Each structure stands twice: as structure tokens, then as C-alpha cells.
Amino acid sequence: MNDDKMNERELSDDRSEHGAVPLPEELRAIFEALVEGRITAQQSDWLDARLIDDAQVRKHYVEYVQLHSDLIHGDLLHGDLMRGDLLHDDAARASTADSQIPSASQASGASNVAPLPLPQPGAGPSLWSSVSKFPLAIPLALICLVVFGLGLFLGGELRREVAGKTGPSIVGDNLTNDNLTNHKVANDAVTNAELAQAAGATGLAEGKVAMMPEPDRAQGPNAAASADVTAGRVSVAGDLPRELLSKPAPFATLVAANGCEWTGSTLPTLAGSRLSRGSLRLKQGRAQVGFDNGAQVFLEGPAVFYLHASDRAHLESGRLMAHVPQQAIGFTIETQTADIVDLGTEFGVEVSPAGATEVQVLEGEVELGAPRIEDLRDGPTVFGAAPRQGADLPRQKLLVGQARRLDSPPLAGWQEVAFRPDEFRRIRPQPARDLEGVWWPVLADDFDDNELNLKSWKVVTEGIPYGVPNIFEIEGSLTLVDRAHLVSVNEFDPGRLRGLRITGRWTFRTEGDVFEVLTRSDGRPGGQYGDTLNGITFAAVMERGTSRVGILGRGDCKVDLAVTDLQIHVNDVFEFEILDVPGGLSLKLWEASGTGPRAHVFTNKAPPRMERNHVVFHNRNAHRVPQFALLDNVAIEQAIRPVMLGKDGELAIAPASSGSSKSATTTVNQKSDTQESRKSP
Amino acid sequence: MDALESESRLARREEFAALLARVDRALFAFVFAMAPDRNDAEELLQETRVVLWEKFDDFAPGTNFLAWAYSVARLEVLKYRERRARHRRLFSNAAIEAISGEIRTAGDSGERRHAALQHCLGKLNARHGQLVRDRYLSGMTVEQLAVRIGRSCDAVYQSLSRIRRELFKCIERTLAAGGRG
Numbered sequence: 001m002n003d004d005k006m007n008e009r010e011l012s013d014d015r016s017e018h019g020a021v022p023l024p025e026e027l028r029a030i031f032e033a034l035v036e037g038r039i040t041a042q043q044s045d046w047l048d049a050r051l052i053d054d055a056q057v058r059k060h061y062v063e064y065v066q067l068h069s070d071l072i073h074g075d076l077l078h079g080d081l082m083r084g085d086l087l088h089d090d091a092a093r094a095s096t097a098d099s100q101i102p103s104a105s106q107a108s109g110a111s112n113v114a115p116l117p118l119p120q121p122g123a124g125p126s127l128w129s130s131v132s133k134f135p136l137a138i139p140l141a142l143i144c145l146v147v148f149g150l151g152l153f154l155g156g157e158l159r160r161e162v163a164g165k166t167g168p169s170i171v172g173d174n175l176t177n178d179n180l181t182n183h184k185v186a187n188d189a190v191t192n193a194e195l196a197q198a199a200g201a202t203g204l205a206e207g208k209v210a211m212m213p214e215p216d217r218a219q220g221p222n223a224a225a226s227a228d229v230t231a232g233r234v235s236v237a238g239d240l241p242r243e244l245l246s247k248p249a250p251f252a253t254l255v256a257a258n259g260c261e262w263t264g265s266t267l268p269t270l271a272g273s274r275l276s277r278g279s280l281r282l283k284q285g286r287a288q289v290g291f292d293n294g295a296q297v298f299l300e301g302p303a304v305f306y307l308h309a310s311d312r313a314h315l316e317s318g319r320l321m322a323h324v325p326q327q328a329i330g331f332t333i334e335t336q337t338a339d340i341v342d343l344g345t346e347f348g349v350e351v352s353p354a355g356a357t358e359v360q361v362l363e364g365e366v367e368l369g370a371p372r373i374e375d376l377r378d379g380p381t382v383f384g385a386a387p388r389q390g391a392d393l394p395r396q397k398l399l400v401g402q403a404r405r406l407d408s409p410p411l412a413g414w415q416e417v418a419f420r421p422d423e424f425r426r427i428r429p430q431p432a433r434d435l436e437g438v439w440w441p442v443l444a445d446d447f448d449d450n451e452l453n454l455k456s457w458k459v460v461t462e463g464i465p466y467g468v469p470n471i472f473e474i475e476g477s478l479t480l481v482d483r484a485h486l487v488s489v490n491e492f493d494p495g496r497l498r499g500l501r502i503t504g505r506w507t508f509r510t511e512g513d514v515f516e517v518l519t520r521s522d523g524r525p526g527g528q529y530g531d532t533l534n535g536i537t538f539a540a541v542m543e544r545g546t547s548r549v550g551i552l553g554r555g556d557c558k559v560d561l562a563v564t565d566l567q568i569h570v571n572d573v574f575e576f577e578i579l580d581v582p583g584g585l586s587l588k589l590w591e592a593s594g595t596g597p598r599a600h601v602f603t604n605k606a607p608p609r610m611e612r613n614h615v616v617f618h619n620r621n622a623h624r625v626p627q628f629a630l631l632d633n634v635a636i637e638q639a640i641r642p643v644m645l646g647k648d649g650e651l652a653i654a655p656a657s658s659g660s661s662k663s664a665t666t667t668v669n670q671k672s673d674t675q676e677s678r679k680s681p
Numbered sequence: 682m683d684a685l686e687s688e689s690r691l692a693r694r695e696e697f698a699a700l701l702a703r704v705d706r707a708l709f710a711f712v713f714a715m716a717p718d719r720n721d722a723e724e725l726l727q728e729t730r731v732v733l734w735e736k737f738d739d740f741a742p743g744t745n746f747l748a749w750a751y752s753v754a755r756l757e758v759l760k761y762r763e764r765r766a767r768h769r770r771l772f773s774n775a776a777i778e779a780i781s782g783e784i785r786t787a788g789d790s791g792e793r794r795h796a797a798l799q800h801c802l803g804k805l806n807a808r809h810g811q812l813v814r815d816r817y818l819s820g821m822t823v824e825q826l827a828v829r830i831g832r833s834c835d836a837v838y839q840s841l842s843r844i845r846r847e848l849f850k851c852i853e854r855t856l857a858a859g860g861r862g
Contacts, residue, residue: 009715023849032715032842034771036823044771051776058783063794067849069713069722070795071817073706137773262736266727277724306724313722316764336766 008339009118031064066290069405076303085533099235179201181571221660225231250274251310256449258600259648260301261284267307270546270565271599278303282318286427289313294328295342297321298427319350321362321424332369339369343397348424355408362421365399368406368414412666439501443488444613447478460523464530467621477507477632484531487523492636494519499581499639502615505592507630508542514620514627515540515589519580520557522612532616535606538578538587542568551585551597559585559607566599581608582654602649684757704747707791708754714780715758717771719820726763728752738758748785753779792857794852801851809844816841 030047033039039047050057110668227458252275254268260270266278275289283303289297289552303318314334324331324342333349335357340349345364358368359368396414398404399428404414443456452459452473461469467482494500506515534555541548550563566589568574573592579585583604590598613635620631642654708729713722732753740749758777762770782811784791805813815829816820823841825836 022853026847028849033844036838037718038772038838046778048771048773051772052779055783058779062780062783062787063790063852064718064849066710066791066794067845067852068799069710070706070716070721070798071813072713072722074818084757099794264731266724266731277720279724314764334767336764339767447700575745 014059018395021056021060021482023064027057027060028064031061032554035065037070045651103431113330137514173580198439220333224399231453248277252276252289252307254280256297256598256600257287258285258601258630258650260287272565272567277307277309281308281647283610287430291328291331294325294445295331296323297333298323299426302414314348315351317351317353319348319424319427320498321348321427322346323428334369337406338408341369345400347398348421348427350424356405357408358403358405358417359398360403360421361398361400362424363400365397368396368398368404383546396597436649438639438641438643439457440640441637442492443490444634446476447473447631448476450474452478453580454489456489458487458523459491460487460525463525463619465508466530467526467626468529469621477505477630480617480631482627482630483525483618485523485532486617486631487521488615489638492519492615493609493613494580495609497638499579499643500615501575501581501637501639502635503637504576504634505573505575505630505632506540508568508570509628509630510626511541511542511570512620512622513627513629515542515574516616516618517576517578518573518616519578519613520607520610521616523614523615523616530621532614532618534610534615535614536580538569538576538585540566540574541590542570549589549601549605551587551601557607557610559603559605562587562598562601562603564601579645580607581639581651582644584649586645586649586651600643600649604647605647693737696736699804700734700746704750705730706795707747708750710791711751711754711757711781711784714784715766715777716761721761725754725757729760732757745787751781751785765839767774784822793856797852797855797859798848801848804851805844805848809840812840813844 030039030043033043034047047057047061050499057488126594206528213618254271255267256277257271260269261283263281263283264279265281267273267280268273269280269287269553280289280299280303281286282303282305284301286301287299289299289305289307291297291310291313296306297309297313298321299305300319303320304316305318306314306316307318308314311330312332316336320333321344322331323346324344326344329342329344334341334347335351338357338359340347340357340359343365345366346362347364347366348360348362349357350360359366359523373553401419403417403419405417406414418637445453445456450473451473455567459471464483464485469482469484471481471484471486472479478486492500500519501518502517508515516537516539517536518535521532523532524531525530525531532554534557535553536557536559537546537550537552537554539550539552541550546565548563548569550561551559552561553559562585574589575592577586577588579587579602584606585600585604586600588598588600617631617634619627621627644652644654669678705726709722709726712725712729712858713719718726729750733750736753736759741766759774760779762774802810802813811828812830815826816823819828823834823837828839830837832840
């Protein structure tokens with residue numbers, strides 16, 4: 001690193017401006033300070049005035065900052081574009097057929113220069129030219145998004161479509177039996193025609209992703225290509241576009257999304273997605289955003305929320321509750337009129353449609369930031385007729401139990417308002433409550449006996465055409481090999497039992513495993529792939545990239561498809577909870593450690609009563625390769641108090657009368673005892 | 682629900698994707714000129730893309746997609762400024778409008794400059810090329826770059842500034858030569 005002057009040979013000399021007014025060095029220095037974020041207030045004032053009244057400055061400015069934006073946008077920098085020896089290769093390069101751009105030496109000295117071409121879509125590849133390739137890059141990315149945005153339930157369906165076109169040798173995935181294609185699914189975007197196209201597009205898109213040069217960007221597609229499907233609802237408008245090219249480093253996670261409907265968010269809206277800077281627009285439902293510094297924000301729709309950094313976010317409208325642990329003190333929620341700086345606490349913020357900010361301190365204390373108006377050039381457009389009123393509000397502390405409101409415009413300063421903690425606390429999922437008296441075990445097995453209890457279970461392998469299906473109870477859990485069915489000997493009719501809950505632990509052991517649990521099933525494999533032909537399937541299909549979690553009906557058991565996405569990898573251990581109760585069906589999966597991703601899908605459509613009501617567990621079988629999954633700590637319980645599935649997908653105590661008064665329902669948490677080991681009956 | 686309708690929706694998305702692909706970089710240049718901060722501009726571009734898609738039905742086929750996209754992006758910039766009203770804003774609304782007008786009347790100049798920049802990047806030596814990549818592609822801060830190459834922050838700023846100056850001159854030269862030919 002001997003000198004830092006531009007290599008004389010790199011860019012040749014500075015001549016022949018040909019009519020263009022050269023950019024004055026002084027002006028360039030200001031542009032430089034600007035793009036590096038070092039510009040002073042005085043300089044920016046000066047530049048502001050020149051941009052308004054001097055056309056030449058304006059032109060220079062636009063041209064100079066385009067240099068930056070083109071570099072940031074990035075398409076020029078991929079691949080082996082910059083080679084210091086290019087100057088030495090001028091002759092060779094000039095002879096290349098697609099070298100349409102004149103070299104600097106030609107440009108500066110010569111008379112026979114070709115006109116500068118505009119990029120031609122579809123032009124052949126050139127050594128430097130990513131321009132010709134670039135127009136393809138976004139469509140592929142977008143198509144990739146389209147594919148995932150369609151609400152495709154299962155990779156298996158895709159695979160089958162591909163299989164149908166490439167030959168019969170591929171074994172279709174079990175989950176999407178033929179019923180699905182005839183089944184009236186909730187998302188009208190899913191059709192065979194689209195799936196077929198999507199299958200083709202996915203291949204292309206994956207090829208593109210594989211070419212992305214940076215590992216951290218290569219992770220992008222998972223989050224980027226996330227479907228806008230949460231808890232069974234599909235946001236049609238919001239499914240495109242997502243992150244496309246530039247993907248800033250994530251600093252938060254969408255921890256949970258319950259009953260969420262999203263519109264036009266720029267960030268992925270799937271539970272488990274990593275989040276970077278951008279917006280979340282929640283039309284309804286509740287979402288939890290975990291910032292990497294430890295702060296947790298619980299949002300209640302409708303709300304518009306912008307993530308700025310790991311310690312800063314902006315609430316444009318709606319209501320949130322923030323829980324901020326010690327290490328995240330200083331976490332700031334800003335609104336248009338205020339900053340709320342956390343001092344180690346729990347607080348609620350609400351921004352009204354009129355722009356008023358209300359703050360409620362539920363625990364600890366916060367500091368209310370003095371509104372800053374550093375730039376009053378456009379004063380009246382900011383705060384109406386009284387632009388400076390807000391600027392002088394002193395910072396103040398707000399303690400637990402206190403509540404304040406600041407109107408917009410903030411003429412009257414912070415006003416004391418009623419403390420109403422419940423309206424904010426309810427946004428956060430309820431802490432575990434004692435559920436004793438709701439669930440009663442009807443079958444529980446920790447699979448610790450090294451021998452399957454045949455009074456409770458039977459193993460069914462007939463009717464399964466592929467693999468070597470089997471089930472072993474070994475080393476404290478159950479190993480499900482290929483598509484062998486574990487079927488409950490007894491039947492558990494959710495209707496007669498007033499509600500059924502199935503909990504347990506599932507370990508994905510091989511690539512492509514499928515977690516599949518059925519209620520209301522006859523327990524008999526059949527059909528082309530050896531699937532149970534009747535019942536309700538609660539499933540999680542491991543895929544490379546984004547895995548699918550969903551609920552769907554089999555055979556005569558029509559229910560609407562509910563689907564969401566989840567990251568699943570080999571050796572991931574998940575706890576599950578399945579509810580088949582009055583008012584709907586619910587499946588929750590969460591990583592056993594409790595810190596990883598979780599998924600929740602539900603539907604409020606009630607399935608029909610079925611003749612047979614066995615509970616079934618099984619994995620899938622691949623072609624030739626054995627599949628193993630582990631099942632443990634299974635409990636099947638019946639409700640002995642009247643329960644129902646609420647509109648938010650959470651279990652609630654049903655009203656005493658048969659009426660459905662909403663105010664009488666209480667949300668309860670169902671996870672409190674899933675970790676306990678259970679003994680065989 | 683029927684296949685035909687869904688096929689038309691998919692076709693619509695492909696149509697949008699193709700149109701957006703052609704203008705995406707120009708849109709970024711547009712919002713960056715009005716909000717010359719990488720993070721701000723990237724956020725604005727994302728918002729703009731989403732709104733463009735949401736309003737795609739308003740777009741009259743056959744008309745100028747870029748012009749329409751510019752008008753949407755301009756509104757997004759103004760909305761963003763409103764939202765961040767309490768923070769220091771670099772430019773006045775008048776300057777924003779002036780910049781917007783400048784770009785919207787500049788024709789294909791942006792495309793030509795982009796092609797020229799591509800050409801000029803090929804002329805950087807490996808060390809400067811790496812610096813540009815680290816700064817722009819990897820998004821390293823000047824501080825990180827300073828640590829990485831063992832020089833002061835000011836030295837890194839100077840290097841980047843010099844590289845950009847030479848790239849800019851090279852662009853001017855290339856365009857002048859091209860225009861003449």
C-alpha cells in the first residue's frame with residue numbers, strides 16, 4: 001500500500017469535456033460530504049439554495065449522486081467486473097464482439113469512437129457487462145416471490161406437478177393427496193396451472209439465488225421470498241414485492257403473528273422471519289417483534305410500524321406495548337410528535353388517527369423526548385400554523401401508573417390522561433394460567449418402555465406402497481420410519497369429547513421429513529401414496545428454505561386450508577399442540593428450547609362429524625431413502641369444561657350459555673404442562 | 682378461483698415484474714437524490730415498490746411506466762419527510778421539487794451514465810476496485826474499512842473521494858466521446 005494516488009494508467013487524463021460544464025471541485029467536495037454523511041448545516045443550507053435557483057448545480061448534483069446510487073444499487077459490482085489489468089488488455093478487449101463501450105484510451109484520444117450504447121436487454125454476455133443480464137435479475141427475484149406469495153401449501157404439491165410433467169418416478173409427497181386439488185382452498189390463488197408455472201419459476205429462481213455472491217445475501221431469499229400468509233389468512237395485495245436486491249442486515253425477528261392480516265408491508269410477515277429496516281402494516285391481529293438487543297414490541301392491528309434499528313422504531317398509527325429488559329435500556333419508540341425513551345420498563349404507546357401520541361407506563365419509567373424540529377424551513381407544513389410550539393417542550397420522566405397524551409400539533413404539551421393498563425397489557429400474549437380443570441388425559445405415552453404399548457396403539461403398514469415402514473419404541477422415544485402409521489386403538493371424537501388436545505414432541509431427523517398428525521381419521525392408509533384417506537391433517541413439511549405448516553381436510557372431511565411458513569432443519573426438535581375443539585382447529589409448533597421460531601395456524605371453520613375418529617401420527621416416505629422422525633411425550637386430552645377456539649386462534653372458555661357473547665370469553669394459555677413427562681395408562 | 686382468473690393474475694405480476702425491473706435502478710437514483718442516505722433511500726425504494734404494485738391497476742398500459750413510478754416515488758419521499766418531520770431534513774421542499782423536476786426531465790441520461798460508469802469501473806485497479814466493493818456491495822462503514830486496510834478514517838474518505846472523482850470524470854469523458862461518435 002505505497003501510495004493512494006490514482007494510478008495514472010487507471011483512468012487516463014482529464015480532457016475533452018465537450019461542451020459539458022466541468023464540475024467545480026468545491027461543489028464536488030460538498031457532494032462528497034453529503035453522501036458520506038459529513039455535511040454541515042451551513043453547507044447543506046447553501047446547497048439547498050443553489051439547488052433551487054441554479055440549474056447547473058442541480059444538474060451536477062443529480063449526476064454526481066447518481067454515481068453513488070448506481071454503486072449502491074449494486075448490479076455493477078457483482079462478478080469479476082473490476083480488473084486492474086484491463087488497460088493492458090485494451091486491444092484484446094476492443095476486438096471482442098460485444099465490447100461496445102469505448103475504452104478510456106479510445107475515448108480520450110481517438111477519433112473513431114463508437115457511440116455509447118444503451119443497455120440492450122437480451123444482448124450477449126460480455127466480460128464487464130452485467131447491464132445486459134440485469135434486466136433479468138429482478139423478474140426472477142419477483143417470480144420467486146410470486147411463487148411463495150401464492151400461498152402454496154406444500155412443496156409436495158409442487159413436486160407432484162413437476163412429477164406429472166417429468167414422469168411418474170417421483171414419489172409425490174403424502175400430505176397433498178388428491179383431495180387437495182379438488183378441495184376448495186381458502187386461497188383462490190392456488191391452482192394447478194399456477195403451481196405448474198410456479199414449479200418452473202422456482203427452478204429458475206433458485207438458480208439465480210445460487211449465483212448471488214454474498215453468503216449473507218444468499219440467506220435473503222428465505223425471508224425475502226416469504227409468503228404473506230399468516231394464521232391461514234392471505235393478504236392478496238401485500239404479496240409483492242418484498243425485498244428484492246439490497247438487503248440490509250437484519251436486527252429483529254417477527255417472533256409471532258397471530259390472526260394477522262397485513263397490507264403492503266415492505267418486511268416479511270411470517271412468524272420467524274428476520275427483519276431489517278422497513279415497514280410492517282398490520283390490518284388486524286397481533287404481532288410480536290423481538291429486537292436483537294432484547295426489546296420486545298407487541299403490536300395490535302390496525303397499526304403501521306417502522307423498524308429503524310435494533311434500538312429504535314417508529315409508530316405511525318395504532319397501538320403497541322413494549323417490554324424492554326435491562327440490557328436494552330434506551331430503546332426508543334418515536335412517533336411523529338414524540339420520542340419515548342425506555343429506562344428499563346414496560347410501556348404502551350398509541351397513536352390516534354389524528355396523530356396524537358399517548359404513552360402509558362406499565363412498569364418502571366420512561367423518558368418523554370422533547371419534540372425536535374431541527375429544520376424549520378418547511379415549518380408550516382410540519383405542524384400546521386404553529387410550527388415552533390413543540391420545539392421547547394422539556395424532556396420529562398414518566399413513572400409507572402402514569403399516562404400522558406401529546407396532541408398533533410403539540411400546542412398544549414403533554415396532557416395527563418387516564419391510566420388504562422389493561423388495554424395495552426392485553427396486546428401481549430397472556431402469561432401461562434392454571435388450566436387445571438380444562439383438560440383431562442385420555443391417552444398419554446412417554447414411549448420410555450422400549451416396547452410399544454399395544455393397548456393404546458397399533459402400527460399400520462399395509463397399504464403403504466413405498467419404503468420400509470416401521471415404528472420402534474427405543475431409547476426413550478418412538479422412531480417413525482417412512483410412512484408407517486401410529487394409530488390410536490381407541491377413537492376420540494372431538495365432538496363427543498367437547499374438544500380434543502394433542503401435545504407432544506417431534507424431532508425432524510432426515511431431510512424432507514413430514515410431521516403429520518390426524519384427528520377424525522379411519523387410520524387406514526390407501527391411495528397412490530399410502531395416505532390415510534379420511535380425517536383432518538395437522539402437518540409440517542420440511543423443505544429446504546421455507547417449510548410449510550398447515551391444516552387441511554382429507555376425504556369427506558372438508559375444512560379450509562390454513563397455512564403458514566416456518567424454518568425447519570434436520571435435528572430440530574419441536575413441541576406441538578393440536579386443538580380440535582368447537583369453533584375451530586389450531587396447530588402450534590415451537591422449537592423445544594422456546595427461543596427459536598414458532599408457528600401457529602388455525603381455522604375457525606368447524607369440520608363435519610366423522611364416522612371414525614382415530615388419532616394418527618406418521619412421517620412420509622421418500623423414494624429409496626429412508627425417513628426417520630422421533631415422536632415423544634404424546635398426550636391426548638379431552639376438554640372437561642366447555643372450550644372454544646377464539647377468532648384469534650387461541651383457546652377460550654366458552655360462554656356458560658350457548659350464546660356466543662364475545663365479552664364472556666377468556667383467552668387461556670394451553671402450553672403450561674406440555675413439558676411434563678407422562679406415563680402410559 | 683378458476684384457473685383463468687389466476688393465470689391472468691400471474692401474468693399481471695409478471696408484467697409488473699418486467700416493468701419494475703427496467704426502472705428499479707432509475708427509481709433508486711431518484712429517491713437517493715432526494716434522500717441521499719443509503720438506508721433512507723433503500724427504505725424509500727421498498728415502500729415505493731410496494732405502492733407501485735398496490736396501485737398497478739391504476740397504471741394505464743402503454744403509457745410511460747417510469748414517469749408513473751417517479752410520481753409515486755415522489756409522493757413516498759414527501760410522506761417519508763412528513764413522518765420524519767422532527768428529524769433534521771437535509772433539503773427544503775422547494776429543493777426536493779427542483780431535484781425531482783431535474784431528474785424527470787433528464788430523459789435517458791441516467792441510463793447512459795450508468796453504462797458509462799460500468800465501463801469506468803472496469804478501469805479501476807484491484808485495490809481501488811476492492812475498496813469500492815467493500816464500501817458499496819458489502820456495505821462496510823468507513824470505520825470498518827479503516828480497520829480492514831489499516832489506515833485512518835480520513836485516509837479512507839480521501840481514497841473513496843478520489844476514486845469517485847476519477848470515476849465521475851471518466852463518465853463525463855466517456856459520454857462526451859460517445860456523443861461525438
